Structure formats: C-alpha cells, structure tokens
Amino acid sequence: MAEPAQADIRQWLSGLARKNQRWIRATVVAGALVGLATIVQMALLAWLVHQIVIEGQNASTLTPWFVALVATLLVRTLGQGFQTQFAARCSEQVRRDARRQIHRHWRDAGPVALADSSAGTLAREWLDHVEALHGYFARFLPQMSLSVIVPLAILILVFWLDWLAGIFLLLSAPLIPIFMALVGMGAEKVNQQHFETISRLSGQFLDKVRGLTTLQLFRQTEDASRTLHRRSDQYRKITMKTLKVAFLSSAVLEFFASVAIAVIAIYIGFGLLGYITYGPSADLTLFSGLLILLLAPEFFQPLRTLSQHYHDRAAALGAGAEILARLATPVGGEPASDTPASLPDHGLSLDNVTLSYQGGKPVFANLELTIERGKAVALTGASGGGKSSLLHLMAGFIQPDSGAISVFGQPPGQCPFGWLGQRGFWIQGSWADNLRLTSPEASDIAIENALRLVGLGSVLESRDQGIHSLIGEDGQGLSGGQARRLSLARIFLADYDLILLDEPTAGLDATSEILVLEALHKLAEAGKTLVFSTHHQALLTLADQVLIVSDGEVRHA
Amino acid sequence: MHELKPWLDLILQRRGRLVVGALLLLATLLSGIGLLALSGWFLTETALVGLLLAAGTQAYINLYVPGGGIRFFAVSRTVSRYLERVYNHNTVLQLLTDIRVALFNRMAEAGHRDRGQKSGAQWLSRLTADVDALDTLYLRVIAPTALAGVVSVLLVLSAWLLFSGSLALILLILLAVAILLSSWRVFAGTQYLSGQLSDQQEQLRGDVIEHLEGFAELTAAGRTGKHSGRLMRQALAMSRTQARVDSRAGWHQAATQLLVNLAVVVTLWVGITLFNQGSVTGPVLVLLPIALMGLLEVYAMLPDAFAKLGATLSAARRLNQEVQPAPGTEYSSAFDRQPAEATANALEARDLSVGHPGLPPVLTHFSLKVGAGERLGIIGASGSGKSTLADTFAGVIPPRQGKLAALPCAYLTQATVVFEDTVKANLLLGNPNATDGDLWRVLELVELADRFAREAEGLSTWLGSAGNRLSGGEARRLVLARVLLSTAPLVILDEPFTGVDTDTRGRIAPQINRWLEDRAVICLGHGPEALLPSSGHTLHLN
Structure with missing residues (x-):
C-alpha cells in the first residue's frame, strides 16, 4: 500500500465534510451564538463594575442589568449544549459514510486481495481508524470557522471602543496563524510517524501476548519483557521529540495571548491615569477599559481551542492516510474485457488466460482449460505450483491479466457457488445461525439434515437445544476438522451447481477425513461440478479427471 | 472504583513525577488567573486615581509593583504551560510503558489460559483498547480534578478574607455543585452507556473479523451485501450511543460553566453592598469575579474525562481478570517444573488424569514411561484429547490427578506461533545461544534454508503480520526448526507436519529423526503418516 499524498487525504476528508455540511453549519452557528453571548456577558460585567465603582449605583437600580446578565448566561449555556449535540451528530454521519466506502472497497477487492492483510488489521481500519475521524469532524472543523468568526466580532467591538487597543490585538493576531503554520507543518509529519509507531508498538505488545504460551515454554518471557520495555522506551523518546515541537505551537499562542493582555492592561491603565496624551485613550472609561481587558483572552480563546484540537486533525490525517491507502489499493480491475466465446457446453472454461502477480513471472501464460459440467476434477501438483490461483480464477476472486473465463456461460462469481x-469458517452463535449465514431461508429440518450429512449429527445429539445450541459453549470451539465440515454443511444446504474446494482434507484427523470424503462423494453423485486441489490419494480416486498443475502448466495425469 | 486500584498503585509508583506535574499545572492556572485578576485590579485602581487626578486632587499610585506583576504572570503563564505539557506527556508515556510491561509480566505469571481458538484476534484488540484506556487516567482525570479542587478552595478562602464569610459559603456551595456536576454526575450518567460502548465495539469487532474470515465463503454465496448491511447497522447503533455520551457530557459542561458564571454574578451582587459600606475597595471588587472566571478553564476539562471513566473502569475490570492466575494452575508452577527424580526416564506418568481446568477430564488413569532416548507415537482423532495430553506432558496445564515427572522438554504446540520479528529472533527463542551456523543448519534440515538464502536480508528477514509472508507449511516448518534448536532431552511434537505437503514431509522427516537421535521424542498426530517414521511403539487414543 503506497502512502497517499497529503492533498489526497485532505480532499477525501473534505469530501466527507461536504456530504454533512448541514450539521457542521449547525455546530458553527451554535458556537457563534456562544461567542456572541460571551461578548455580551463581558460587556454587562464591565458595565456593572463601572456603575458600581465609578457611578456609585446601588443594588436596586442595577437589578435589571443583573437579570439581563443571567439571561445572557442562560443563552450561552444553551448554545454550548447544542454545539456539542450537533457536533456529535455530525461525526456520527461522517463515520457512517466512511465505513460504507470501506465496505464497498472490500466487496470490489475480493477475498484473495483482502487475505493479504490480516482480518484484525482490516477490522481495525474499519472500526478504530474510522473512529479516529471523530475529533476532526466534531471539534476541529467547526472550530476552524469559529476561530475566525468570534475573534473578528471581538476585534470590531474593540476597535469601536478604542482603536489603539484594537491595533494591539490586530498586530498579535496575524502572527499567530503564521507561527502556527510553521510549527504545525513540522509537527504534522512527525505526528503521522507517531501514529505509525503506536500501531507498530501496539502490534509488538500484542504479538508477544499472543505467543505468550510459546514464550513460556521456551522460558523466554523475561527476555520478551525486556524487549518490550526497550521498544516502548524507544517509542517514548521518538514521541517526545515530536511533542516538544508540537507543544511549541501552543506555547507561541500562549505567549502572544499573555503579552497582548499585559500590553493592553498597561496601556489602558496609563490611559485611564491620563498619562497618554495622544490617540483615543482620553475617552477611555473603566467600562470600556475593563471590557477590552475581559475580551482580550476571549479573542485568543478560539485559537487556543483550535490548537488543542490540532491532534484531532493529525489523528484524522493519520487514520485517513491508512484508510485511503486501503481504498486506493487496486481492486484487480473489472473482469477482462474480452467476453467469453459463447459456450454451448455450459461447463467451466479458461481461454488463453494469463495471470501474474505484481510484475513477477507469470503464474499462468496462455492457459487453455475446459471442465465439463457435472464432473469432479482434482488439481494436484507441488505446493506453489498454482493450484490455488487456478481455483481463485474460477471463483472470480482474482481477475486474469488477459484471457477469458466462463462458468456455465457466465463470468465467474456471477452465480452463487460453494x-x-x-480453514473452515464459523461465527459465534448457534449451529443454525452459522448455516443461515449463506441460506437464510433454510428450515430447521434442512439444517439438521445438512449437519448430519457431514457427520456433525452426534455433536447435536449431546445438546439440549439441538441446532439452536451455541457453538463453542464448552469453551473449546470447533476443531479444524469440525469447522471444515460445518462449511461443507453450508454447501449441502445451499445446493450449488459449482463447488470449489482448496485442499479439503489437508490436516484433518481420520474421522473428519472419511466424513469429508463421503460428503464430497455424495455431492459428485448428485451431479454437482466439483473442482478441488489435493494431494490426497483417496480424493484423487474420487475425481473423474486429475489435472497436474505445476510451473504454470496444467496437464492431464 | 476498586477495580482501578492495582493500576492506580502502578501509576502512584511515579509519585514524584506526578506531584511535579500537578504543581506545574497549578502554576500555569494560577499564572493565568493572576494575569487577568491583577490586570483588572490595576485598571480599576488607575481609573479611580485617574478621576482624582482629573479633579485636581493629590493622589498617589504605585505603577511598578502591579506592572512588574503583570509582566511576570505573562511570562510565567507561557513558560509553565510549555513545561507542564512536555513534562506531563513524558510522564504519560512512561506510564504507558509501565502499564504494558507490568501487564505482560503479570500475564506471564498468571500461567497458561485456554482462550479457545476463536477469541484470539478479538481478545487481542480488546486488550489494546483496554490498556489504552488506562494510559490517560492521570492526565485526564486525576490531575484536573485535584487541580479544580485546590484552586476552588483557594478562591473560596480569598472570598472569605477579602469579602465576607457568607459570600464564601455561597461560593463554596456553587463551586462544589459545579465540581460534582462535571465529575460525579457525568460519570454516573454515562457509566452504563460508556461501558456498553466498549462492549458494543468489541462485539462489532468480533463480527467484522468473522465477516472477513468468512469473506471467501460469503462472496461465493453472494451474501456479503446482506452481511455487511448488518455490520453497518451495528456500527451506527454504536455511533449513536457515543453521540449520546458526548451530548450528555456537553450539556453537563454547559451547566457547570453556568454555575461558575453565576458565582461571578453573585460575587458582584454581594460586592455592591460591601463596596457601598466601604469594606471592599473597587479594585478588590473587580479582582475576585475575574479570578473566578479563570476556573472555567480547569472545570471544562472534567466532563469529557469523566464521561470516559465508565469505559476505563470496565477496561480495568477486564484486565484484572486477565492477570488472575489461570484457574487450577498455581502461580507459575507449570512452567518451572522440577526435573524427574529418576533420570532414567525422560517422562513418567502414574495414574494420570488430564483435562482442561473446569471441564471434564479427557483421559483418566493413564500410566506411561518413556525412557531417555526412546520414541513414542500417539495417534488419536481430533477431540480425542491428544493436544490436552501433550499440554500436560509439557507442563502447560497441570495434571488433574496422578503423578507426572518429566525432564525439561521442547514442545511444538498444535498452533503455529510465528512472532512479528526477524527469522533469527524467531529461531533463537528455541536456543538463545545458537550461532548463525546452527540456525542455517536447522533451516537446512526443514528445507527452509533456500527460502531465506534467497531473501536479501537472510536471517534478518522480517516476518510480517502473524508471519503472513510464510505459507502455512513454511510457517509450520519454521516453528519446527525452532523446537529442534532446543537442546532439551525430551521433545514433544504435536502434529509436526500440519500443512506440509507429502513430498516435503517425506524428505524432511528422516532427517529430523536423525537430528533427534539420542533424545526422547513423543510425537502426536491424527494418523501414522503424521508422525516421525521411527516412532517406536505407538499408542492409539480412542
């Protein structure tokens, strides 16, 4: 998976944002309301102080102003509540969209391409990396708009109160984005590395835990613990380097905010004393002076919040990079364009098929092969000779570089097949749940029959609830042989015309092996088309036809 | 909350760092409050003096002390903020290492635990998420709560000193309610949802992994669309729950801020009378409300953190279960078994019953002797208990009954475990003292030497996620090589040739036989062809 360009990731993120513009806008409106309420609150506070301290007003005359202040506070509270609520809603929608995209990609890529990555990794992308987008859409993106709107409103008010103080704010403001951009650019790249380090380290920890029994058997747990400690510490040092830089951006902001407040306080103080004889300071009152002072931190607050949410952006970019890399992996293209020659025999045919993996030497070159309907065909030959690839081609899980494949006159994968x-596949749930995965309409009786056909009848009899009992409730799960027989039961139940099997008896115990052989025999007798790869003598005997697949050649035995 | 105790103990081992970090936080917050409050005080003072001067009255004002104070706070706020963030994040990363390493060590001590074959990936990702949840306990929850408490008390005390006792009491009540609202209330209101959230997420992760594991079968059957639709609905339900938690925390935060702002209003209201009575000066009247507004910053950190605490608690609960000693095994005893007293026999079992703890025994009253250098083959169908027997022989699980004495052994488990590391590191587990020459020799033996000689990195070739770059047969041969490297006098091989094709097996089995010549070997398999060719006498399990 190639690292996607930054610009592409940003484009992908803004694509997601565009689809949910409504909620982002609602969040910004609520946030702006909070900002305005805050400005009014500060104005009322400054006004009240002025009335008390300078004008000597008493409580009774000021009561309406206090009421107004409390009302403003209530508005601010409501705005704040709604802001988080809308933000949560927005992120919910975005995550749904992103998950849909990944699902679509999985479907297009097919099982073979997906098997290159572990199921855990893929699940992490779909689950955790999509979750990592949350902060960006719920916090960072709305805050971007707010960090323009609110400071601008404050700036206008301060200019109206005292243009010199306004200039102080204005001067410090444009420097902030410049500094932040400078620091942010460095921090961003390192931040992404940080993301990778975490996932790699987490992998290291998990890997050790997964193999814990093995480590214990070789008495290597202490060594492994030391390795873990050393690698964690390396990770901490790398990360601290990043963070030292990343925190500089917030320190710069903090510095400008502090200095601006200090300068404004001293300027206003001197102005109030009448020490400044030029500019607007002669008109300063305690009200206007105090209001400017109270607004100064609020001017910087949205930017400070933004910088706190900066890691949300970095997290989203990091996660976005991995998701986009997945989405950008080639899906093997559409089925080769040359449509299969019309095939009246309705069998399986490969016509002039060439297949190679990523620039390697071709697995098959100009392969011609026909399999008649209703035959049982065995593929045999040394491992790595291309048996599995041939099965994958017939299944439509991979697409040939050139040539045409036809399954009963249609492109492969068009009709359901077995x-x-x-590795057999089973889910946590009852036996019936497992069989209904592929045949949701199946009756209980049909399910029970299918399980008996593959020799799982005895397992059911020992359970009270029969096919509705949970698999693995004894804490042991299924053995490899049982799992494979369960998969076979699904095939029996669904009654497919074509059945493809990859080493159906490899690694099975004697009982399972016999049962699988019997099951395959029944399927062959029922007139199904069976294609399987195997080394197993009994299976070879079962086949109508044996093909030897080695070094890209397919020969009749 | 008691489930957090072991982890809090671990965190508290870095007490010194935690205290310094908390003091830096306090310094940052006080500098911020100091800067604004002092500026407010200064403005009011200058306004009043300015009026007097304008009226021609003599008045004196000291500009240097407040001016210097304002400049000092401006600098100290910046510096302490930066130091605090760098210092505390370093602490968090150290805690992260501490927690992972401690967890690993405790799990290693707790002994073998049978998790069934299914739960692997699911259990591991859950473990990751659970450990992550503990990492930020200090910086997100403990430090801000302590800080909020300390600064609130300081401000209540100042209200008492500068204003009046009754105002101090009102503020105490308002602020206490605000703290409770933003911490305890949020926690109580979201604990259930947040705990549910992590369960939902793990349920979903399991389902997604199942979906992906069965992807070939589901695709073949044309069922991926339906199945993924179900996953999408689950994911949406989870996002909904999360949105509810977020919103709840948001509303509590808004309410908390309202309370703090009301404290400001009350202070000003009470201040009017006190000012008119002359017991409070104008500058002091301004000082306290502004300082109170500084509390907003620290209170704002609490609701989000406490909304996640429910999830943290259930994470801690699950981790505590992981590090419980496995049922039936005494602390680490299984792996540090004493060698057999009678060295004549490599393994001696008398009246042995074996079985996984908590389940009915698979084999009972079983007696067996394997002399040094002898061979024993054990044949049994899957489910006949042969892996349980092998686990017992190797000391992974203790015998249920009877006596078992064995020499130190090297054990090839039925599961193929390849670590995400180099080929070399994977092999060296079997014998840390082996030289590169030894490694190549044993790779030659299992016919993997050519495979890695072709790689540019040779023995340093990195084996990817779960050894994915190896085929099933290659991975099996690699772990077989690892066991063969060990010099233990007893070797137990459970299905040594799973996934290895017949031809290769035919070639490597005799070589392995020769390699293990004078050692005792117990080989288990599903049929005679799965064993080593010269397996001596053979037992059949039924």
Missing part, C-alpha cells in the same frame, strides 16, 4: 477454503 467455496471451501483451507
């Missing part, structure tokens, strides 16, 4: 991989 597939039995080297």
Whole structure:
C-alpha cells in the first residue's frame, strides 16, 4: 500500500465534510451564538463594575442589568449544549459514510486481495481508524470557522471602543496563524510517524501476548519483557521529540495571548491615569477599559481551542492516510474485457488466460482449460505450483491479466457457488445461525439434515437445544476438522451447481477425513461440478479427471 | 472504583513525577488567573486615581509593583504551560510503558489460559483498547480534578478574607455543585452507556473479523451485501450511543460553566453592598469575579474525562481478570517444573488424569514411561484429547490427578506461533545461544534454508503480520526448526507436519529423526503418516 499524498487525504476528508455540511453549519452557528453571548456577558460585567465603582449605583437600580446578565448566561449555556449535540451528530454521519466506502472497497477487492492483510488489521481500519475521524469532524472543523468568526466580532467591538487597543490585538493576531503554520507543518509529519509507531508498538505488545504460551515454554518471557520495555522506551523518546515541537505551537499562542493582555492592561491603565496624551485613550472609561481587558483572552480563546484540537486533525490525517491507502489499493480491475466465446457446453472454461502477480513471472501464460459440467476434477501438483490461483480464477476472486473465463456461460462469481477454503469458517452463535449465514431461508429440518450429512449429527445429539445450541459453549470451539465440515454443511444446504474446494482434507484427523470424503462423494453423485486441489490419494480416486498443475502448466495425469 | 486500584498503585509508583506535574499545572492556572485578576485590579485602581487626578486632587499610585506583576504572570503563564505539557506527556508515556510491561509480566505469571481458538484476534484488540484506556487516567482525570479542587478552595478562602464569610459559603456551595456536576454526575450518567460502548465495539469487532474470515465463503454465496448491511447497522447503533455520551457530557459542561458564571454574578451582587459600606475597595471588587472566571478553564476539562471513566473502569475490570492466575494452575508452577527424580526416564506418568481446568477430564488413569532416548507415537482423532495430553506432558496445564515427572522438554504446540520479528529472533527463542551456523543448519534440515538464502536480508528477514509472508507449511516448518534448536532431552511434537505437503514431509522427516537421535521424542498426530517414521511403539487414543 503506497502512502497517499497529503492533498489526497485532505480532499477525501473534505469530501466527507461536504456530504454533512448541514450539521457542521449547525455546530458553527451554535458556537457563534456562544461567542456572541460571551461578548455580551463581558460587556454587562464591565458595565456593572463601572456603575458600581465609578457611578456609585446601588443594588436596586442595577437589578435589571443583573437579570439581563443571567439571561445572557442562560443563552450561552444553551448554545454550548447544542454545539456539542450537533457536533456529535455530525461525526456520527461522517463515520457512517466512511465505513460504507470501506465496505464497498472490500466487496470490489475480493477475498484473495483482502487475505493479504490480516482480518484484525482490516477490522481495525474499519472500526478504530474510522473512529479516529471523530475529533476532526466534531471539534476541529467547526472550530476552524469559529476561530475566525468570534475573534473578528471581538476585534470590531474593540476597535469601536478604542482603536489603539484594537491595533494591539490586530498586530498579535496575524502572527499567530503564521507561527502556527510553521510549527504545525513540522509537527504534522512527525505526528503521522507517531501514529505509525503506536500501531507498530501496539502490534509488538500484542504479538508477544499472543505467543505468550510459546514464550513460556521456551522460558523466554523475561527476555520478551525486556524487549518490550526497550521498544516502548524507544517509542517514548521518538514521541517526545515530536511533542516538544508540537507543544511549541501552543506555547507561541500562549505567549502572544499573555503579552497582548499585559500590553493592553498597561496601556489602558496609563490611559485611564491620563498619562497618554495622544490617540483615543482620553475617552477611555473603566467600562470600556475593563471590557477590552475581559475580551482580550476571549479573542485568543478560539485559537487556543483550535490548537488543542490540532491532534484531532493529525489523528484524522493519520487514520485517513491508512484508510485511503486501503481504498486506493487496486481492486484487480473489472473482469477482462474480452467476453467469453459463447459456450454451448455450459461447463467451466479458461481461454488463453494469463495471470501474474505484481510484475513477477507469470503464474499462468496462455492457459487453455475446459471442465465439463457435472464432473469432479482434482488439481494436484507441488505446493506453489498454482493450484490455488487456478481455483481463485474460477471463483472470480482474482481477475486474469488477459484471457477469458466462463462458468456455465457466465463470468465467474456471477452465480452463487460453494467455496471451501483451507480453514473452515464459523461465527459465534448457534449451529443454525452459522448455516443461515449463506441460506437464510433454510428450515430447521434442512439444517439438521445438512449437519448430519457431514457427520456433525452426534455433536447435536449431546445438546439440549439441538441446532439452536451455541457453538463453542464448552469453551473449546470447533476443531479444524469440525469447522471444515460445518462449511461443507453450508454447501449441502445451499445446493450449488459449482463447488470449489482448496485442499479439503489437508490436516484433518481420520474421522473428519472419511466424513469429508463421503460428503464430497455424495455431492459428485448428485451431479454437482466439483473442482478441488489435493494431494490426497483417496480424493484423487474420487475425481473423474486429475489435472497436474505445476510451473504454470496444467496437464492431464 | 476498586477495580482501578492495582493500576492506580502502578501509576502512584511515579509519585514524584506526578506531584511535579500537578504543581506545574497549578502554576500555569494560577499564572493565568493572576494575569487577568491583577490586570483588572490595576485598571480599576488607575481609573479611580485617574478621576482624582482629573479633579485636581493629590493622589498617589504605585505603577511598578502591579506592572512588574503583570509582566511576570505573562511570562510565567507561557513558560509553565510549555513545561507542564512536555513534562506531563513524558510522564504519560512512561506510564504507558509501565502499564504494558507490568501487564505482560503479570500475564506471564498468571500461567497458561485456554482462550479457545476463536477469541484470539478479538481478545487481542480488546486488550489494546483496554490498556489504552488506562494510559490517560492521570492526565485526564486525576490531575484536573485535584487541580479544580485546590484552586476552588483557594478562591473560596480569598472570598472569605477579602469579602465576607457568607459570600464564601455561597461560593463554596456553587463551586462544589459545579465540581460534582462535571465529575460525579457525568460519570454516573454515562457509566452504563460508556461501558456498553466498549462492549458494543468489541462485539462489532468480533463480527467484522468473522465477516472477513468468512469473506471467501460469503462472496461465493453472494451474501456479503446482506452481511455487511448488518455490520453497518451495528456500527451506527454504536455511533449513536457515543453521540449520546458526548451530548450528555456537553450539556453537563454547559451547566457547570453556568454555575461558575453565576458565582461571578453573585460575587458582584454581594460586592455592591460591601463596596457601598466601604469594606471592599473597587479594585478588590473587580479582582475576585475575574479570578473566578479563570476556573472555567480547569472545570471544562472534567466532563469529557469523566464521561470516559465508565469505559476505563470496565477496561480495568477486564484486565484484572486477565492477570488472575489461570484457574487450577498455581502461580507459575507449570512452567518451572522440577526435573524427574529418576533420570532414567525422560517422562513418567502414574495414574494420570488430564483435562482442561473446569471441564471434564479427557483421559483418566493413564500410566506411561518413556525412557531417555526412546520414541513414542500417539495417534488419536481430533477431540480425542491428544493436544490436552501433550499440554500436560509439557507442563502447560497441570495434571488433574496422578503423578507426572518429566525432564525439561521442547514442545511444538498444535498452533503455529510465528512472532512479528526477524527469522533469527524467531529461531533463537528455541536456543538463545545458537550461532548463525546452527540456525542455517536447522533451516537446512526443514528445507527452509533456500527460502531465506534467497531473501536479501537472510536471517534478518522480517516476518510480517502473524508471519503472513510464510505459507502455512513454511510457517509450520519454521516453528519446527525452532523446537529442534532446543537442546532439551525430551521433545514433544504435536502434529509436526500440519500443512506440509507429502513430498516435503517425506524428505524432511528422516532427517529430523536423525537430528533427534539420542533424545526422547513423543510425537502426536491424527494418523501414522503424521508422525516421525521411527516412532517406536505407538499408542492409539480412542
């Protein structure tokens, strides 16, 4: 997976934002309301102080102003509440969209391409990396707008009160984005590395835990613990380098905010004393002076919040990079354009098929192969000779570089068919749930029959609830042989015309092996088209036809 | 909350760092409050003096002390903020290492735990998420809560000194309610949802992994669309729950801020009378409300942190279960078994019953002797208990009954475990003292030497995620090589040739036989062809 360009990631993120513009806008409006309420609150506070301290007003005359202040506070509270609520809603929608995209990609890529990455990694992308987009859409993006709107409103008010103080704010303001951009650019790249380090380190920890029994058997747990400690510490040092830089951006902001407040306080103080004889300072009152002072931190607050949410952006970019890299992996293209020659025999045919993996030498070159409907065909030959690739081609899981494949006159994968991989597949749930995965309409009786056909009947009899009992409730799960038989039961139940099997008996115990052989025999007798790869003698005997696949050649035995 | 105790103890081992970090936080916050409050005080003072001067009255004002104070706070706020962030994040990363390493060590001590074959990936990602949840406990929850408490008390005390006892009491009540609202209330209101959230997420992760593991079968059956639709609905339900938690925290935060702002209003209201009575000066009247507004910053950190605390608690609860000693095994005893007293036999079992703890025994009253250098083959169908027997022989699980004495052994488990590391590191586990020459020799033996000689990195070739770059047969041969490197006098091989094709097996099995010549070997398999060719006498399990 190539690292996607920054610009592409940003484009992808803004694509997601565009679709949910409504909620982002609502969040910004609520946030702006909070900002305005805050300005009014500060104005009322300054006004009240002025009335008390300078004008000597008493409580009774000021009561309406206090009421107004409390009302403003209530507005501010409501705005704040709604802001988070809208933000949460927005992020919810965005995550749904992103997950949909990944799902679509999985479907297009097909099982073989997906098997290159572990299921855990793929699940992490779909689950955790999409979750990592949350902060960006719920916090960072709305705050971007707010950090323009609110300071601008404050700036206008301060200019109206005292243009010299306004200039102080204005001067410090444009420097902030410049500094932040400078620091941010450095921090961003390192931040992404940080993201990678975390996932790699987390992988290291998990890897050790996963193999804990093995480490214990070799008495290597202490060594592994030391390795873990050393690598964690390396990770901490790398990360601290990043953070020292990243925190500079907030320090710069903090510095400008502090200095601006200090300068304004001293300027206003001197102005109030009448020490400044030029400019607007002669008109300063305690009200206007105090208001400017109270607004100064609020001027910087949205930017400070933004810088706090900066890691949300970095997290989203990091996660976005991985998601986009996944979305950008080639999906093997559409089925080769040359449509299969019309095939009246309705069998399986490969016509002039060439297949190679990523620039390597071709697995097959100009392969011609026909399999008649209703035959059982065995593929045999040394491992790595291309048996699995041939099965994948017939299944439509991979597409040939050139040539045409036809399954009963249609492109492969068009009609449902049976597939039995080297590892059987089962989900947590009952036996019935497992069989209904592929045949949701199946009756209980049909399910029970299918399970009996593959020799799982005895397992059911020992359970009270029969096919509705949970698999693995004894804490042991299924053995490899049982899992494969369960997959076979699905094939029986669904009654497919074509069944492809990859080493159906490899690694099975004697009982399972016999049961699988019997099951395949029944399928062959029922007139199904079976294609399987195997080394197993009994299976070879079962086949109508044996093909030897080695070094890109397919020969009849 | 007691579930957090072991982790809090671990965190508190860095007490010195935590205190320094908290003081830096306090310095930052006080500098911020000081800067604004002093500026407010200064403005009011200058306004009053300015009026007197304008009226021609003699008045004196000291400009240097407040001016210097304002400049000092401006600098100290910046510096302490930067130092605080760098220092505390370093602490957090150290805690992160502490927690991971401690967890790993405790799990290693807790002994073998049978998790079933299914839960692997699911359990591991859950573990990651759970550990992550503990990492930020200090910086997100403990430090801000302590800080909010300390600064609030300081401000209540100043209200008492500068204003009046009754105002101090009102502020105490308002601020206490605000703290409770933003911490305890949020926690109580979201604990259930947040705990549910992590369960939902793990349920979903399991389902996604199942979906992906069965992707070939589901694609073949044309069922991926329906199945992924179900996953999408689950994901949406989860996002909904999260949105509810977020909104709840948001509203509590808004309410908290309202309370703090009301404290400001009350202070000003009470101040009017006190000012008119002359017991409070104008500058002091301004000082306290502004200082109170400084509290908003620290209170704002609490609701989000406490909304996540529910999830943190359930994470801690799950981790505590992980590090409980496995049922039936005494602390680390299984792996540090004493060698057999009678060295004549490599393994001696008398009246042995074996089985996984908590389940009915698979084999009972079983007696067996394997002399030094002898061979034993054990054949049994899957489910006949042969792996349980092998686990017992190797000391992974303790015998249920009877006596078992064995020499130190090297054990090839039924599961193929390849670490995400180099080929070399993977092999050296078997014998840390082996030289590169030894490694190549043993790779030659299992016919993997050519495979890695072709790689540019040779023995340093990195084996990717779960050893994915190896085929099933290659991975099996690699872990077989690792066991063969060990010099233990007893070797137990459970299904040594899973996934290895017949031809290769035919070539490497005799070589392995020769390599293990004078050692005792117990080989288990599903049929005679799965064993080593010269397996001596053979037992059949039924």
